[in-house]
Amino acid sequence: MTRLDRTSLPTLTPREDLVLPSHLPADGAPSGIVHFGIGAFHRAHQAVITQAAMEDTGDDSWWITGVTQRSDSVRRQLAPQDGLYTVLEKSPAGAKAQVISAVREVIFPAEQQDRLDALLADPALRIITLTVTEKGYRRRADGRLDLSDPLVAADIAGGAGAAPASAVGRLARGLQGRARAGGAPITVVCCDNLTANGEVLERLVRDFAEALPAAEAEELTAFLDAHVRFPSTMVDRIVPATTDADRTEGRAILGLEDAGLVVAEPFLQWVVEDSFAGERPAWEQGGAQLTADVAPFELMKLRTLNGAHSTLAYLGALRGHETIAESVADPQVLQAARDLIAQDVIPTLTAPDGTDLVAYGETVLERFANPALAHRTVQIAMDGSQKLPLRLLGTIRDRRTAGAEPLAAARGVAAWMAYVASDLPLDDPIADRLAQLARGRTDAGAIVENLLGVREVFGEDLPADAWLRGVLRDEVACLLAR
Ligand code: CS2
Numbered sequence: 001m002t003r004l005d006r007t008s009l010p011t012l013t014p015r016e017d018l019v020l021p022s023h024l025p026a027d028g029a030p031s032g033i034v035h036f037g038i039g040a041f042h043r044a045h046q047a048v049i050t051q052a053a054m055e056d057t058g059d060d061s062w063w064i065t066g067v068t069q070r071s072d073s074v075r076r077q078l079a080p081q082d083g084l085y086t087v088l089e090k091s092p093a094g095a096k097a098q099v100i101s102a103v104r105e106v107i108f109p110a111e112q113q114d115r116l117d118a119l120l121a122d123p124a125l126r127i128i129t130l131t132v133t134e135k136g137y138r139r140r141a142d143g144r145l146d147l148s149d150p151l152v153a154a155d156i157a158g159g160a161g162a163a164p165a166s167a168v169g170r171l172a173r174g175l176q177g178r179a180r181a182g183g184a185p186i187t188v189v190c191c192d193n194l195t196a197n198g199e200v201l202e203r204l205v206r207d208f209a210e211a212l213p214a215a216e217a218e219e220l221t222a223f224l225d226a227h228v229r230f231p232s233t234m235v236d237r238i239v240p241a242t243t244d245a246d247r248t249e250g251r252a253i254l255g256l257e258d259a260g261l262v263v264a265e266p267f268l269q270w271v272v273e274d275s276f277a278g279e280r281p282a283w284e285q286g287g288a289q290l291t292a293d294v295a296p297f298e299l300m301k302l303r304t305l306n307g308a309h310s311t312l313a314y315l316g317a318l319r320g321h322e323t324i325a326e327s328v329a330d331p332q333v334l335q336a337a338r339d340l341i342a343q344d345v346i347p348t349l350t351a352p353d354g355t356d357l358v359a360y361g362e363t364v365l366e367r368f369a370n371p372a373l374a375h376r377t378v379q380i381a382m383d384g385s386q387k388l389p390l391r392l393l394g395t396i397r398d399r400r401t402a403g404a405e406p407l408a409a410a411r412g413v414a415a416w417m418a419y420v421a422s423d424l425p426l427d428d429p430i431a432d433r434l435a436q437l438a439r440g441r442t443d444a445g446a447i448v449e450n451l452l453g454v455r456e457v458f459g460e461d462l463p464a465d466a467w468l469r470g471v472l473r474d475e476v477a478c479l480l481a482r
Helices: 040-044 046-057 073-081 111-123 149-155 169-182 197-210 214-227 243-256 296-317 323-330 330-350 358-366 377-381 386-400 407-419 431-438 442-451 466-481
Strands: 033-036 064-067 086-090 094-100 105-106 125-128 186-190 233-236 260-266 271-273 289-292
Touching: 033 046, 033 111, 033 169, 033 243, 040 046, 040 086, 040 260, 046 064, 046 086, 046 094, 073 086, 073 105, 086 243, 086 386, 086 442, 094 243, 105 111, 105 197, 105 431, 111 169, 125 169, 149 169, 169 186, 169 197, 197 214, 233 296, 271 296, 271 442, 296 323, 296 330, 296 358, 296 377, 296 407, 323 330, 323 358, 323 377, 330 407, 330 431, 386 407, 386 466, 407 442, 407 466, 431 442, 442 466
Parallel strands: 033 064, 033 125, 064 105, 086 260, 125 186, 271 289
Antiparallel strands: 086 094, 233 271
C-alpha cells in the first residue's frame, strides 16, 4: 500500500472522518519549536494544538522539529513520510483521522548532534518543548539534579563540544550554545506530568549550569537570568501506545500506510502559564488556555486523573484486567477510584477558576470508560516509583496534615505494593531494587516495611506514620489473599 507523504497526501479528500492539513512547511522553512522526546503524546497533543494555531492565524513560523531520545524509531517512521502522520481519535461513536503536518523534521541526536546544535542556536527558534517522562529528568527526591547519575555526570564532564545524552544535559548544553551564538531569547515549556513542571525544570537546568567550571557556569546562568523562561503547563490527553489494530483501522480510513499513526481520545486540554521570553504561537487559537497560574490546574489533574489512573492500573492489573476501560467496568475497582477522588483528592484541591471539581472527576471517569481505547493497565503501571509521589503521596500528606485518614489514597499505594510483589511486568528505573524488596514475597508486613523503606519514594515522614503503616499492611494482606 502507498505510504502517507507529501506526494500521496493530495490524493486524499477530506470527509467527516478525515481531516487534512491546510498547508505544509515550505522547503527549508525554519523551525519555531524544537521538541525533546517526540513520542506519541507530543504528536497527539502539543503538535495538534500548534497546527490548529498556525492554521487559524496563518502564522506558519512554528513548524516543529522533534528530537528523539534514545532510539531513531520515530525518525524511521516519520522521515519517509515528510513528517506527516495521523492522529486517530477514538470514541464510542467511532474513529476520526486527522493528518498532522506540523512536524517538519525529526532528529536523532546520536547521529545528528551538529544539526541539533545549529537549530538550538538559531534565532528563528523561539520555543523548546519537552516530554521526556518523569524519569527522564534524573532528579533526586529533593527535586535537585542527580549529579551522580552517570548520564548527567558525563554531560557535565563532557565539555561544551561533546554530544550530551541526558535530557537536561541536551537542553542546558543547547542553551549554552545559543548564548554563545548571540543569545536570542527562548522559552522552555515542560509538558510532563510533574507538579510545577516549569519550576522543576528551571531548577534542574540551573543545577547543571552551576556544576560547570566557573566561567561556563557564570555565562550560562547569566543567559538563563536574562533571556530564558520556563512556564509551567498542565497537559492532558489519553494517548495509549499504538497497536497493529490501530494502524489497520487508520489504513482503512486513509487508504494509505502510516507508520507514524498515533491514537488518542477526543478530549484535549493544555493549560499554559503565560510567561514567555519572546514570541510564542497563538496556542489559545488552537484550543490551549493561557493563564497566570497553572498550579491549581496541575494539582487537580495530577491528583484526580493520574492518581486515579495509577490506582486503576495497579488494582485492575491485579484483578486480571488488561485495560483501563475493563478496570472501570469492574464495580469494585471503579468504586476505589471514585472514593479516591471524592474522599481524598477533592478536599486537597482549590478549584481552578470556572471548574467544578466533582464534575471534573466524573468526566475523568467517563473518559477512562471509553471502550474504543485499549489503554493497557501495565503501560500505566510503569515507573511507579516516579509516579506515586506526584499522584498519590501528596494527597496522603495533605490529608494527614489536615488530621484526616485518607484510606482510599492509601489503598492506591497498597495496590502498587501488591503489584510490585506480584509477577506482573515490573518496568521501573529501580525495578531491580523493588524486586529484591518485594517480588514473590507473601508476607504483607515485610512487603510494606521493605517498600516504605525506599526513601526516594516515601521520604522520612510517611514510613513514620503508624496509621499509614497499619492500613497498608491490612490492604496489602487483603490484596495478596485474592
Ligand atoms: C497515564 C498518563 O501513563 C500514565 O501514567 O496516567 O499518561 C495519562 O494518560 C495522561 O497524563 C493523560 O493526560
